[in-house]
Amino acid sequence: MAASDDPYDHRDLIDHRDLIDHRDLLRLATAGSVDDGKSTLVGRLLYDTKSVLADQLDDVRRASVDKGLSTPDLSLLVDGLRSEREQGITIDVAYRYFATPRRSFVLADTPGHVQYTRNTVTGASTAQLAVLLVDARKGVVEQTRRHAAVVALLGVPHLVLAVNKIDLVGYSEETFTLIAKEFTTYVDGLGYRPDAVRVIPVSALHGDNVVDRSEHTPWYTGPTLLEHLETVPVEPEPHDMPFRFPVQYVIRPRTAEYPDYRGYAGRVAAGTVRPGDEVVVLPAGVRTTVARIDTPDGELDEAQAGQSVTLILADDIDIARGDLVAAVGSAPTVTDEFDATLAWLGDRPLHTGARVLVKHGTRVTPAIVTGLSARLDEQTLTVVPEPPSLSLNEIGQASLRTAEPLPVDDYGHVRRTGAFLIIDPSDGATLAAGMVGARLPGLR
Amino acid sequence: MTLAVPTRLDVLARLESEAIHIIREVAGEFDRPVILFSGGKDSTVLLHLAIKAFWPAPLPFPLLHVDTGHNFPEVIEFRDRTVARYGLRLVVASVQEYIDDGRLVERSDGTRNPLQTVPLLDAISANRFDAVLGGGRRDEERARAKERIFSLRNTFGQWEPRRQRPELWDLYNGRHRPGEHVRVFPLSNWTELDVWRYIARERIELPSIYYAHRRRVVRRDGMWLTPGPWLVPAPDEEVVELMVRFRTVGDGSCTGAVESDATDIEAVIAEVSASRLTERGATRADDRLSAAAMEDRKREGYF
Numbered sequence: 001m002a003a004s005d006d007p008y009d010h011r012d013l014i015d016h017r018d019l020i021d022h023r024d025l026l027r028l029a030t031a032g033s034v035d036d037g038k039s040t041l042v043g044r045l046l047y048d049t050k051s052v053l054a055d056q057l058d059d060v061r062r063a064s065v066d067k068g069l070s071t072p073d074l075s076l077l078v079d080g081l082r083s084e085r086e087q088g089i090t091i092d093v094a095y096r097y098f099a100t101p102r103r104s105f106v107l108a109d110t111p112g113h114v115q116y117t118r119n120t121v122t123g124a125s126t127a128q129l130a131v132l133l134v135d136a137r138k139g140v141v142e143q144t145r146r147h148a149a150v151v152a153l154l155g156v157p158h159l160v161l162a163v164n165k166i167d168l169v170g171y172s173e174e175t176f177t178l179i180a181k182e183f184t185t186y187v188d189g190l191g192y193r194p195d196a197v198r199v200i201p202v203s204a205l206h207g208d209n210v211v212d213r214s215e216h217t218p219w220y221t222g223p224t225l226l227e228h229l230e231t232v233p234v235e236p237e238p239h240d241m242p243f244r245f246p247v248q249y250v251i252r253p254r255t256a257e258y259p260d261y262r263g264y265a266g267r268v269a270a271g272t273v274r275p276g277d278e279v280v281v282l283p284a285g286v287r288t289t290v291a292r293i294d295t296p297d298g299e300l301d302e303a304q305a306g307q308s309v310t311l312i313l314a315d316d317i318d319i320a321r322g323d324l325v326a327a328v329g330s331a332p333t334v335t336d337e338f339d340a341t342l343a344w345l346g347d348r349p350l351h352t353g354a355r356v357l358v359k360h361g362t363r364v365t366p367a368i369v370t371g372l373s374a375r376l377d378e379q380t381l382t383v384v385p386e387p388p389s390l391s392l393n394e395i396g397q398a399s400l401r402t403a404e405p406l407p408v409d410d411y412g413h414v415r416r417t418g419a420f421l422i423i424d425p426s427d428g429a430t431l432a433a434g435m436v437g438a439r440l441p442g443l444r
Numbered sequence: 445m446t447l448a449v450p451t452r453l454d455v456l457a458r459l460e461s462e463a464i465h466i467i468r469e470v471a472g473e474f475d476r477p478v479i480l481f482s483g484g485k486d487s488t489v490l491l492h493l494a495i496k497a498f499w500p501a502p503l504p505f506p507l508l509h510v511d512t513g514h515n516f517p518e519v520i521e522f523r524d525r526t527v528a529r530y531g532l533r534l535v536v537a538s539v540q541e542y543i544d545d546g547r548l549v550e551r552s553d554g555t556r557n558p559l560q561t562v563p564l565l566d567a568i569s570a571n572r573f574d575a576v577l578g579g580g581r582r583d584e585e586r587a588r589a590k591e592r593i594f595s596l597r598n599t600f601g602q603w604e605p606r607r608q609r610p611e612l613w614d615l616y617n618g619r620h621r622p623g624e625h626v627r628v629f630p631l632s633n634w635t636e637l638d639v640w641r642y643i644a645r646e647r648i649e650l651p652s653i654y655y656a657h658r659r660r661v662v663r664r665d666g667m668w669l670t671p672g673p674w675l676v677p678a679p680d681e682e683v684v685e686l687m688v689r690f691r692t693v694g695d696g697s698c699t700g701a702v703e704s705d706a707t708d709i710e711a712v713i714a715e716v717s718a719s720r721l722t723e724r725g726a727t728r729a730d731d732r733l734s735a736a737a738m739e740d741r742k743r744e745g746y747f
Contacts, residue, residue: 025455055721092605094589095582097635104455106633122610248468253501261500267465267614296499306453308464308497321472345610359615362472419613428596428619430609 023099024234029108029123029156032133033143037164041133041204041225042096042109043074048211049226051098052077074204093123102230117393118345120150121433125419127151128234129158131225136169136201139179142379145186146393149378152190153341153395153435155415158232159187159197162225166201166208166217173219176201189381198232200225241305242330243271243279244409244417246361247323251310263294263310264319269361269416271327272304273311278328281319282407287328289314322363324407324417332407332417338436339373339399341411342390346424346431349389350398356431360406360420367422371399376440383440397440411435456642460493463630465614466593467497467577470628471504473618474575477628478535478568481507483523484693485650486579486631489639492648493630494577495530506533508573510564512556513540514674514696522651535571537563554674555698561746565601568625575618577628583635584723593632599623603743636723640716644709655712656689656704667700691716691723 032038046052056077064073096107108123124130130151134144144161151159161183169175180199187197200209201217202225208214211226223231251263273279277290292312293300303309311325319325326332344350350369358367375387375396390396411418422432453461470477479494481487495503509523527534539559542548548559568576582589592608594616609617618626631639643650661668661684662677668688671677674697688701689712706712 023455025458053719053721092590092608094586095633096589097583097633118610121612125612126614248465249472249498251498251501255500255502258500265468265497267461267468296496304453306458306461308461308468310499357619359617362469416613419615421612421615421617423617423619427621428617430612430617433610433612 023101024103025106026103026129026229026232026234027106027108027127028129028131028229029110029120029127029151030131030133031110031120031123031147031151032164033141036133036135037075037204038109038111038133039075039077040073041131041162041164041202041210042107043077044204044207044210045107045226046077046096046098047074048207049098049100051096093119100226100230105229117146117150117343117395120147121154121343121345124151124154124156125433127154127156129160129229129232130156131160131162133162133164134179134183136163136166136172136175136179139175140182140186144183146378148183148187148190149376149381149395150343152187152192153343153440154433155412157196159192160225160228161197161199162204163199163201164204167203167206171201171208171214171216173217176217176220186381198222198228200228241270241414242332243273243277243325243327244269244332244414245273245279245311245325246363246417247319247321247325248362249321250319262316263312264325265308265310266325266362267308268303268305270305270414272302273327274302275299279313279325280328280331281313281317282324282326282331283334283405284318284323285334286315286317288317322361324361326407332409332414334405334407336402336405337370337399338406338408339397340420340437341435341440342396342398342422343433344390344392344394344396344431345433346429347392349391350432351389355425357423357425358400358402358406358420358434359423360408361417363404363406364423365406366403366425368401369398370401373397373399374440395440400434408436410437412437412439456638456645459631459634459638460496460642462614462633463490463493464497466616466628466630467494469616469618470575470577471498473616474626476571476573477505477575477577478508478571478573479505480576480578481509481523481526481534482693483509483519483526483651484579485639485643485654486581488526488648488650489634489642490577490579490631491526491530492646503530503532505577506535508535508537508564508567508571508576510537510560510567511539512560512695512697513538513543514556514672516651516653516670516690516693516696518653519651519693522649535567537567539563556695557698558746560695561601561744564746568601569623573625574620575626575628577630579631580629581631581634581636581639582629591629591632593629594618595627595629596620597625597627601625601744603627605743637713637716640709640713644713651693653690653693653701655709656687656707658685659688659701660685661688661701665700668703669698669700670696672696 060072060076063076094109098105110119110123132147163176163179201220202209209224213224245266247264247266249265251265253261275290280287291314293303294310352372354369356367357364372387375384409417418436420434421430422434424431539556542563543550580588590605592611620626662671662681669675677683687705689704690701706715
């Protein structure tokens, strides 16, 4: 615990009355295996950034005393479910929000033990940075390699390895260096350039190098975890990407005031759009022009990735939910057969011939898995060709045929329109995260 | 009017676009959605976003209010005025009616928040609502922090935290079997401060009790509660008149006021950003029952 009794002295550093918030937003995911101290690390990050309020801290103090502990157990700040607190484990992805004067953070805290891939994929699919944890006494383990492979597959741009419990190895530089070398070699094989990877020695329990610099690691000259999170370059939304706009809903008021209004509501998935832009509506392939970009706050002269708007098109053509509006000249491929990488999340294994549903953009269509070409062994980063099936938590490559043609991008090129879900038609369960054309990580 | 496009969307603009995207997915994927509307600040922001999502068309969903019968009159007046202003349809599920005809029994502590679950689930099945949009936020409480944006509920309305669907990218999966429904939380990624700053930016009207006013209150369980038919002060409890405001608005018997002189939105934002207590810790007696009070209610089908 920090020395000060009142950790809230600095909470007024951020002026929240400024209604335009110019701070960046960083979305990050944390992952580690059981007992790596991940909940403690997240608790420490919240505590040392003054993101914990007095009543939450009182709860933790009381619960820690009940458990017979002499110091507050910061992991109780994040392990919210009854069975998590009883068993001292984390069950499901939890989302945390904290801010410093430099940045706002959305943290997806993903548990490491059961259903690790399911949870990691959930937490990492929208992340810009992943923090993986290892116990300094154990170093890089099987789970670390799995997590790194999943994070690489999803295309998370930045990676941090927090070498935790560094106090328990006597703050040994030698141990740290060995772990760092093994990890950077492994993730280099996954395609991470050295400047995208940072390895930091920390003790979540004592706070070393989490927010405050440790006195015990004079040999470490890099940033603390928080310093790195505050300064790592955040990739902007892909402005220079080709324009992609999945149509969510057709707005037709048919009111006295707006008798003939017909607008296509959606959120820009990639690129930008301006009035006058030539676009193509897929899968039909009909061309038209953007007449106007509407919002309730007024017309826009440009909409960018991430923005929810309503497009008014110049021509009266038949467009419905599920269609994709795309830039002419750089439109995606429209196809009913494609290869994809799947992270299999279903309890029952996937076999060739399975009948499933695919949700791509705003369209749901039946599909058949026509072949399984490869499974990744994420320990050795080698490929097992033509596996008989894909089981829970396994990553592989499959061929799909869809009932309706889909406008698909390569996931490595345009994430939002390269991604899809595989859904169980019988009970609606989400069975897989799909990435069109994505190569298995490590296979260069 | 043409607005200048900022080079980068700020945090509130991102949150607004994300919420509108979620609300439109509900309209596209479900047959009979409904918005839970209590007149509180979160559901008022949710309604504001939903109206923006379909503008200039009218909102394609009705509203559902689970009325505990312990209401602040200012909130009911605000609710009815809002419904009339936008020409909406309001379904009211009344806890009082359930108590009056014996389907529910009043709790010994008089708190009615936990009693909302049964009328809520009955209203969902009677109206065949398949998507129920709520203003819940992940920063409110530890159990809520684990909730998906699209949260599947079984025929009994139960939330099973161990069996949640993976939620990938912004591809929301709303598939469900007959009898099941999906709770949808478009404000999942908002914090309390984001909500207040958005209320200020959009000039959203709220019930007056969110701003500081003079009120007769009684101290109980470390909170300032409002005496009324459902909360009779004990002989040793002193009723005093103070400047207070409400940080949350729920059942009148267990929602506490905080001492405040924040009479306008700027003052409220300053106060919230300096507060050392969470909004639920400061104002909700029912959440103090145990560390897992919210989780237990949610498992039973609560909001």
